[in-house]
Amino acid sequence: MKETIYTIPLSEALEENGECAFCFLEDKLEKEQIEYALGPAMMEPDYRILSNEKGFCRRHIEKMARAKKALPLALVLDTRADEVLKVLESVRPEEGKGGLFGKKGSGYEKLTETAKKLSCSCLVCERIEATAEKFYHTFWYLYSKEPDFKNRVLSSKGFCLHHFAGLLSSMDKVGGKKEQFAKELYELEMKALSGMKEDVHGFTKQFDYRADKENWQGPKDAHLLAAARLSQSFERD
């Protein structure tokens, strides 16, 4: 089997037998990226160019703020602010020149589009997504070539909805077995989601004074497990 740097972490994540192997991998990647952004990245001009250009989303800037590294965070935001100002300056609406108040409102559109673009990119998200893509391809490679890997997948607890969608969207190299593999993944996912639904429903029943709390076997954090299954950026730590 062709080993890549993605093979071992993926197999290990599956060994964990947790809720979703890809969430497990992403949590690790995310922690590494946050630490990197406030540490070694300080000395990496290439990274700083990218972080100035893309910035960070709400989730990741919150994580960076919670890391309590005031100076590195301030340095990152200082140069990011330079970039934001520069980009916004380039779309300054000019009255009377067909700009913001011009006939076609092209200045307004450009400004709105630029502000939107500036506010919705995140370097950490982009890096996680790019790495997740590589893991998805490794997953399908192993799934199609390694019966042992496939058995482990099919006896696992399936994936969260976000990574289920990601896996289905990355079957381009699977070839002729696409339909079959998609059906297998679907059956696994339906079983996992039904189990989750049963648990969270049982959990709601525990709040009834007539509930047999002593004998309920479901997880005590069924509501949090359901949140992580159904929502992409649920905070899992």
Ligand SMILES: [Zn+2]
């Ligand atoms: Zn997941």
Ligand SMILES: [Zn+2]
């Ligand atoms: Zn982000």
